[in-house]
Amino acid sequence: MRPRTTGEVDLDTSVFRLDGVTKRYGDLVALDNATLDAGENEYISFLGPSGSGKTTLLRVIAGFEAPEAGRVFFNGKDITNLPAHERGIGFVFQNFALFPHLSVIQNVSFGLTHGKSGLNAAEIERRSLEMIEIVGLSGMQGRGVDQISGGQRQRVALARTLTMQPKLVLLDEPLGALDANLRGRMRNELRAIRERLGVTFVHVTGSETEALAMGDRVVVLDRGRIIQIGTPGEVYGSPASPDVAHFLNRFNLFEGKLAKGTFTGPFGAVPAAHAVRSDRDIYAVRYDRMQAVDPSAPVSGPAIRARFVASEYLGSSVMNFFEAGDGHVIEMEHHLSLGAPQTFEPRQDYLLTWNPEQAIVFGREVA
Amino acid sequence: MSGTVTIEKRQSRTTRWLLAPGIIWMSLFLVLPILMIVYVSFWTQTTFNISPEPTLASWKLFFSSDTYTGALWTTIRIWLIVLACTFVVGYPTALFVGLFIKSKTLSTILLVICVIPFWTSFLIRVLAWRPMLGKEGAINIVLQKLGIIQQPIEVLLFTELSVIIGMTQIYCVFMVGPIAFMLSRIDRNIIEAARDLGAGFGRIFWKIIFPLSLPGVVVGAIFVSVMVLGEFATSGALSGRKVNLLGNIIITQVGSLKWAMASVVGVILTIVMGFVIAGFLRIVDLKREL
Amino acid sequence: MESRILKPALGLYVALFLLFLYGPFVVLTIISFQQGPEGGPQFPIIEWSTYWYRHIFGLTPPSRIAPLPFGEALLRSLTLAFMTMVVSTVLGVMSAQAFRRKFKGSGAVFYLIVLGMMVPGVLTGLGVSLLANNIIGIERHWYTTAFATHVAYTFPFAFLVMLAILNRFDSSVEEASWSLGVDPWTTFRKVTFPLIFPGVLSAMLFAFTLSLDEFPRTLFASGRDQTLPLAIYGTFAVEIHPNIFAFGVLTTLFSFALLSVYGILMAMSVRRAKKMAMQEDIE
Numbered sequence: 001m002r003p004r005t006t007g008e009v010d011l012d013t014s015v016f017r018l019d020g021v022t023k024r025y026g027d028l029v030a031l032d033n034a035t036l037d038a039g040e041n042e043y044i045s046f047l048g049p050s051g052s053g054k055t056t057l058l059r060v061i062a063g064f065e066a067p068e069a070g071r072v073f074f075n076g077k078d079i080t081n082l083p084a085h086e087r088g089i090g091f092v093f094q095n096f097a098l099f100p101h102l103s104v105i106q107n108v109s110f111g112l113t114h115g116k117s118g119l120n121a122a123e124i125e126r127r128s129l130e131m132i133e134i135v136g137l138s139g140m141q142g143r144g145v146d147q148i149s150g151g152q153r154q155r156v157a158l159a160r161t162l163t164m165q166p167k168l169v170l171l172d173e174p175l176g177a178l179d180a181n182l183r184g185r186m187r188n189e190l191r192a193i194r195e196r197l198g199v200t201f202v203h204v205t206g207s208e209t210e211a212l213a214m215g216d217r218v219v220v221l222d223r224g225r226i227i228q229i230g231t232p233g234e235v236y237g238s239p240a241s242p243d244v245a246h247f248l249n250r251f252n253l254f255e256g257k258l259a260k261g262t263f264t265g266p267f268g269a270v271p272a273a274h275a276v277r278s279d280r281d282i283y284a285v286r287y288d289r290m291q292a293v294d295p296s297a298p299v300s301g302p303a304i305r306a307r308f309v310a311s312e313y314l315g316s317s318v319m320n321f322f323e324a325g326d327g328h329v330i331e332m333e334h335h336l337s338l339g340a341p342q343t344f345e346p347r348q349d350y351l352l353t354w355n356p357e358q359a360i361v362f363g364r365e366v367a
Numbered sequence: 368m369s370g371t372v373t374i375e376k377r378q379s380r381t382t383r384w385l386l387a388p389g390i391i392w393m394s395l396f397l398v399l400p401i402l403m404i405v406y407v408s409f410w411t412q413t414t415f416n417i418s419p420e421p422t423l424a425s426w427k428l429f430f431s432s433d434t435y436t437g438a439l440w441t442t443i444r445i446w447l448i449v450l451a452c453t454f455v456v457g458y459p460t461a462l463f464v465g466l467f468i469k470s471k472t473l474s475t476i477l478l479v480i481c482v483i484p485f486w487t488s489f490l491i492r493v494l495a496w497r498p499m500l501g502k503e504g505a506i507n508i509v510l511q512k513l514g515i516i517q518q519p520i521e522v523l524l525f526t527e528l529s530v531i532i533g534m535t536q537i538y539c540v541f542m543v544g545p546i547a548f549m550l551s552r553i554d555r556n557i558i559e560a561a562r563d564l565g566a567g568f569g570r571i572f573w574k575i576i577f578p579l580s581l582p583g584v585v586v587g588a589i590f591v592s593v594m595v596l597g598e599f600a601t602s603g604a605l606s607g608r609k610v611n612l613l614g615n616i617i618i619t620q621v622g623s624l625k626w627a628m629a630s631v632v633g634v635i636l637t638i639v640m641g642f643v644i645a646g647f648l649r650i651v652d653l654k655r656e657l
Numbered sequence: 658m659e660s661r662i663l664k665p666a667l668g669l670y671v672a673l674f675l676l677f678l679y680g681p682f683v684v685l686t687i688i689s690f691q692q693g694p695e696g697g698p699q700f701p702i703i704e705w706s707t708y709w710y711r712h713i714f715g716l717t718p719p720s721r722i723a724p725l726p727f728g729e730a731l732l733r734s735l736t737l738a739f740m741t742m743v744v745s746t747v748l749g750v751m752s753a754q755a756f757r758r759k760f761k762g763s764g765a766v767f768y769l770i771v772l773g774m775m776v777p778g779v780l781t782g783l784g785v786s787l788l789a790n791n792i793i794g795i796e797r798h799w800y801t802t803a804f805a806t807h808v809a810y811t812f813p814f815a816f817l818v819m820l821a822i823l824n825r826f827d828s829s830v831e832e833a834s835w836s837l838g839v840d841p842w843t844t845f846r847k848v849t850f851p852l853i854f855p856g857v858l859s860a861m862l863f864a865f866t867l868s869l870d871e872f873p874r875t876l877f878a879s880g881r882d883q884t885l886p887l888a889i890y891g892t893f894a895v896e897i898h899p900n901i902f903a904f905g906v907l908t909t910l911f912s913f914a915l916l917s918v919y920g921i922l923m924a925m926s927v928r929r930a931k932k933m934a935m936q937e938d939i940e
Contacts, residue, residue, distance in 0.1 A: 064832050066374035081373050084835035085844075091836035097829035101851045111837030114847055157833075164837055378758060381841075385755035386766060389748045389812065393769050396805040397776065400784020407787050417791065460674045463667040480675065484682055486912040489870050490889045491905035494897065495681035498688050498699050505684045508700055536677060568663060589775070597777020597873060604893055614779050614873075621877060626787060633783050637776075644775055 014076075015040050015168050015200045016061065016089075021070035023056055023224075030056040031067065032224040038200055040167070043191065045215030046204040047247060053224040054204045058170045061202070062091045075167060085115075090161035090169035090199075094176050096153045098145040098160075105141035107156050108132055111164045127163055134193060135159040151182045158190075162197060169194075171203045175210065187214060208248045212236055220244050242282040242362050251360075252290065252330050254283040258363030266326060267304040270356050278362035287333035289358045292320065292342065292350045303353040306330050308344040320344060322352060401637060408630035417626050425627040429635070435616060439635060442612045445530065445602075446595045446643075452535040453591050454584065457542035461583070464543070465550030466576065478547065481540050489537070493604045496533045500524040500605075525607030533605045538594055542587035549583030550576070585651040592643050596636065613639075682909075689903040694720040698899050709903040722898055727888050733799055734869055734885035740800070741807040741868035746860050748808070749815025750853075753823050754845075774813040778873030781806045786877040797880035806874040811867045815860035822856030855923075862919070866912075 016038050023031040030053045038044055046054040059065045061072060063084030071080045079087055098107050109128040112119055119127070132141050135155040140148060145156060154174065161169055174190070175183045191214060194201050205211050211218050212232040220228040220235065220243075228240040239245040242253060256265030258281040263272040265283050272283075292308075293299060306322035309329070318341040320332045330352055334341045344350065411420040429435045460481075468474040484492065499505050500523040507519040522528055553576065561571045599614030613636045620629035688698055693708030694717070711717045715724055752770060756763065789795050789802050797803070830852070834844040850857075872886035879887060892901055 062832070062836055063374065064835075083374060083377065083841075084832065085838050085840050087836075088838060089836065091833065093829050093833060095827070095829060097827070097833040099830055099834075099848055110834065110847075111839060114834075114843050115838035115840075117838075160833075160837065379760060382755045382758055382760050385751045389752040389770060389816070390766060392748060392805075392812065393773060393809060396785060396809045397773055397781060398769070400781060400788050401776065402784075403787045403792070404780065404784045407791065456674065456677070459667055459670050463664075463671045467664050467667055477671070481678065483913070484678055485866075486916070487682060487685075487905050487909045488886060488889060489872060490886055490893070491685070491901060491908075492681060494893070494901065495685040495905070497897070499681050499684045501699055503700050505680070505700065536681065540678070593775050593777060597779050599779060600872065600890070614777070617779050617783060618876070621783065621786075626791075629783060630787065633780050637780060640775070640777065 014038065015042070015074070017073040018057075018061070019071045019073065021057070021060055021067045021072065023053075023060060023065060023067045029224045031060065033070070034221075034224075034226050035070075036219060036226060036229065038168075038202065040200060041198045043194060043201045043203065043214060043216045044219060045211040045217070046202065046219050046221060047208060047211035048206070048221035049247060050206060051223075052221040054206075054221045055172055056224075057221070058091075058172055058202065058204050061168075062089055062170055063087050064091075088164070088166055090164060090166035092157050092161055092169065092171040092174045094173040096157040096177070098153055098156055100145060102145065103141070104137065104143050104145060104148065104156055105129070105132065107145055108141070108159045108163055110160060115164070128159075131159040131163045134162070134196070136189075150178055151186065154178060154182075154186060158193065162193070162199070165197075166199065168200045168202065171201060173204055173206065175205070183210075190214065208250070212248075220247060222247070238276075238360065239284070240276065241278050242280055242284065245282070245284045245360065245362075250288075251284040251286055254285075254328075255281070256283055257281050258361060258365050260365075263361050263363070266324060266328070267302045270302040270359075272356070272359075272361040272363075275361040275363040275366045277364070277366045279364065280362065281364060282362040284360040284362070285354045286358070287319070287331045288317075288335060289354050290330070290332035291353050292322070292332055292344065293353060295349050295351050297351065299351055299353045301353050301356050303351045304330070305349055306352050307349050308346055310346075311341075311344065322350065404630045404633040404637070406630075407626060408634045410627045410630075412625060412627035415624050425631045428628065429631045434611070435632070438611045438613050438616045438632075439639075441610060442596065442614075442636075443639070445527070445534070445598075445610070445612065446592060448531055449534045449538065449595050450588060450591055452531060453539040453542040454588070456535060457539045457587070458546060458584075461543045461546035461550060461580075462576075465547035465580075466553065474547070474551065478544065481543055485540070490600060490604075492537060493533060493601050496529065496536075496605055497524065500529050500532065525605070525609065527606065527610050529605040530602045530610050533601045534595060534598065537601065538591045541590035541594070542584075545586040545590070546580050546583035549580045553579050582651045585647050589644060589647050592647070593640070596640055596643065685902045686906050688899050689906050691899040693717070693899065694722050696899065698897050698902060709898070709900040710907070712900045713904055713907070722900070725888070725892070725900055725904060727885060727904065730883050730885045730888035733882060737799055737804060737807060737884060738865045738868040740804055741811055742861050742865040745808045745812040745815045745864045746857060748812045749817075749819045749860050749864075750857060752812075752816050753819035756820060757823055757826075757828070770816050771813050773809045778806075778810065778871070779876075781809060782874040782877035785874075789878075797878055799875065799879040799882055799884055803875045803879035803884070806878050807868045807871055810871060810874060811864035814863045814867060818860040818863060819853070819856055822853050826853065 014037055018034050018036040021031055021034045022029070032053075034053075034057060046057065048054040056065060060067050061074075063079070063082060067080065071078055073079065074087060074089065099110065102110065105125070105128055108131055109124050111117070112124040112127065117124070129141065132138060135158055137152060137155050137159065140152065145153060148156070154177075157174075171190075175186055178186060187210065190201070190203075203210075203214055212235070215232055218228075218230060218232050218235045219226055220240075222243050228235055228244045235244065236248060236250065239248060239251070245251040245253060254265040254267065256263055258272060258275055261272060263270050263281070263283050270283070295305060304324055306324040309321045309323050311321065312319040316337070317333050317335045320334065322330045322332065324330055332352065407417065408425060409421045409423065410417045410425075411422045412425060464474050464477045468477065487495075497504070501507070502519045502521055502524070504524065506523060507516075510516045511519065523532075557575060558571055561575060566574070597614055598612055599618050602610045602612050602615055603618075613632050616632045617629045617636075620626075620632065687702065688700075689709055690705050690707065691698070691702055691709065692704040692706045693712060696703045708717060712722070713725060752766075756767070785802050785806050786797060789797050795801070826849070830848055831844050834848045835841065839847070870886060872890065875884050875887055876890070883891065889901065
């Protein structure tokens with residue numbers, strides 16, 4: 001990595017930038033040379049399995065952890081050596097980390113009261129009440145934080161951070177502690193509040209639906225490395241590696257061999273005109289690109305024989321599970337907007353087929 | 368703008384400042400005094416004074432005198448006996464409080480009851496054994512009333528036995544506490560599982576319960592050893608000056624301004640302590656158990 | 658099965674154990690009601706009376722038995738215990754706070770601190786006296802040399818209590834405070850300290866109690882003016898009268914009352930927390 005100094009940073013719209021950030025815990029590499037740029041007024045999601053380094057990355061940006069190598073820039077300044085309380089970056093914790101001995105308004109006004117805001121008490125109260133209203137907790141300001149529900153605590157945590165008017169807010173799995181119903185509602189609210197205030201949000205999540213639904217951009221991490229950065233459409237439509245496809249949890253992945261423009265997998269040999277370079281040969285077909293037909297029916301494209309196991313109704317779609325001969329589970333999603341779902345007989349064999357144009361092929365050998 | 372000092376460095380600087388006062392205090396008022404004792408044990412003793420000319424005179428005197436070497440053996444003997452007594456007396460109680468009582472409140476209450484006697488001054492507690500053990504003391508009166516004995520037992524007070532009884536009572540709670548704590552942490556499912564496999568209580572005790580409570584026994588033993596080895600008040604008050612521990616020798620030597628000899632005895636006591644604690648710590652890593 | 662025999666047997670054993678534990682205290686209480694001034698500290702009770710209690714407070718007609726010289730000693734002991742409590746709790750909190758981060762030599766520092774509760778008091782007392790007498794050449798006082806040894810003894814207890822408390826402390830609330838622009842020291846005062854306060858209180862209680870009753874360290878290190886345990890020790894040498902037992906009963910009752918208040922306050926705060934938790938369930 002080219003070492004940078006403060007003067008060289010491009011300031012146009014960049015709110016923060018990571019430059020080759022590396023962090024180890026003993027022998028474990030939590031972050032490996034992570035480089036990233038984030039613009040103003042953006043919603044970025046970090047997606048990765050647990051242990052992928054996404055939380056560590058967030059903590060390095062916040063200043064809770066120091067990186068071994070690399071620099072962190074914020075607002076055009078090198079903040080790598082700046083302690084957390086001088087960074088002006090907001091942080092929302094998974095467990096909310098509210099101050100249990102203080103009331104809702106004392107929590108919300110904490111930073112203004114005890115930090116270097118220099119505001120008088122009346123102004124602090126005005127601002128805090130305003131923020132309490134924005135997050136929809138009017139009338140609750142006098143309560144203790146153990147007298148409100150989980151969703152309300154989430155809002156207090158958010159309000160507490162937003163009163164400080166940070167340009168960047170880091171959210172560490174902020175919806176993880178909420179139940180499914182509340183999660184959906186808070187998802188929309190987080191977006192709305194962010195858009196209203198024009199703040200950059202960095203949201204860490206282990207849920208691919210959350211990442212795809214909320215981020216203007218999605219950053220996919222694996223074993224401490226950033227493996228893809230893109231809009232949800234880009235990441236979803238063309239995952240950069242088999243690992244990304246795997247985390248997205250939307251692809252059937254088949255192992256096989258790519259040679260001379262042909263992928264040979266459990267379904268036989270299929271022509272693969274375009275392939276994405278990768279360290280493994282993998283054939284990926286999105287769940288909703290699969291079709292199931294009777295084993296005797298003629299098929300035009302590639303096909304694999306599999307036994308129907310079960311189906312799961314998901315509201316707007318139906319997920320069907322099949323088991324191939326080698327025990328590999330193949331999933332097929334049917335969007336209900338496209339018509340009534342097919343019905344399958346349990347323990348019956350079907351042919352699963354797809355349009356090879358829509359499959360994504362990863363391989364060591366790229367034409 | 369950006370500081371040149373890394374967050375890592377700043378944190379370790381904070382750590383050093385937080386630790387410094389404690390380390391300094393302990394070095395000045397604990398480690399240095401002990402080194403001082405070692406140093407002074409080689410000083411020259413005149414009748415009422417000491418001077419720093421190095422000599423082995425006090426050391427020679429210690430090992431040539433039956434009174435002093437006798438005190439060393441008495442200390443070790445009393446320590447071992449009291450240690451065994453506190454263990455024998457304390458373990459069943461700990462077993463009941465820590466393992467057999469299922470209600471957490473009840474076991475806490477029992478432990479508090481065990482601690483209440485400590486709110487009486489240590490010295491008054493020692494003194495209270497006199498009317499208990501004396502020839503016309505409570506024990507003799509009760510035993511005579513019950514017709515168990517005709518003549519009062521006279522060996523109860525002002526003997527080695529009274530010192531052992533007194534120390535056992537005063538220190539056994541230090542054995543009960545840690546053991547009960549370790550026992551209460553045992554996962555009851557393990558015991559249930561063993562019982563389902565047909566193991567009797569004896570087998571379960573020796574194979575599961577006792578090994579798991581061992582750290583508690585060691586911590587308790589360290590507590591008791593530390594206190595018994597440094598004792599002098601109980602032996603002074605209950606033995607009628609018949610039992611002389613190393614602690615008692617130190618007291619009398621200081622009383623007659625024989626600082627050098629007191630230091631020799633102090634060094635010997637320190638060495639004994641060192642061996643005892645190091646031995647126990649080999650069995651259990653104290654830092655991990657806490 | 659076995660527990661049907663074993664549990665009652667152990668229960669009976671524990672009852673005997675408590676009898677053993679409380680026996681001397683019961684006898685002490687009985688004898689404190691001995692007749693005075695002729696009755697001695699032994700059985701039989703000549704006549705029940707509160708003579709020795711009145712004797713402590715100087716409410717009896719003068720007799721050949723001098724009142725206990727405990728007044729000033731008690732005041733000194735309380736002052737010393739208070740000083741010790743403050744200093745060792747501050748040191749304990751600081752050191753335990755430092756131990757939240759891994760650092761080189763943490764094992765050595767841990768044992769250096771814990772050493773304070775392992776070294777017999779006689780040795781600390783002797784060593785500090787030697788140091789004061791023969792090297793520095795200062796006079797020994799309860800508020801200097803004895804104070805130093807008291808802190809060296811109670812600081813490890815405070816340290817261990819705080820270590821246990823801080824081990825379970827969720828540091829994300831502190832990080833939350835930093836991320837709100839509040840510096841670490843203010844964060845400690847406004848967030849950490851209020852949350853660990855119950856632990857601090859226990860550490861203080863430990864240090865105060867241990868110092869108040871501390872005797873072997875004080876014996877050599879306190880110099881001319883006696884603390885309470887020394888004054889009691891002084892009565893060992895001369896004839897013992899039941900007034901010392903009456904004094905023991907009174908001090909025990911006093912600490913019992915004090916600790917009951919502490920216990921009730923704790924129970925009340927627990928109940929309040931429970932009530933809050935219930936309210937949350939209703940919502």
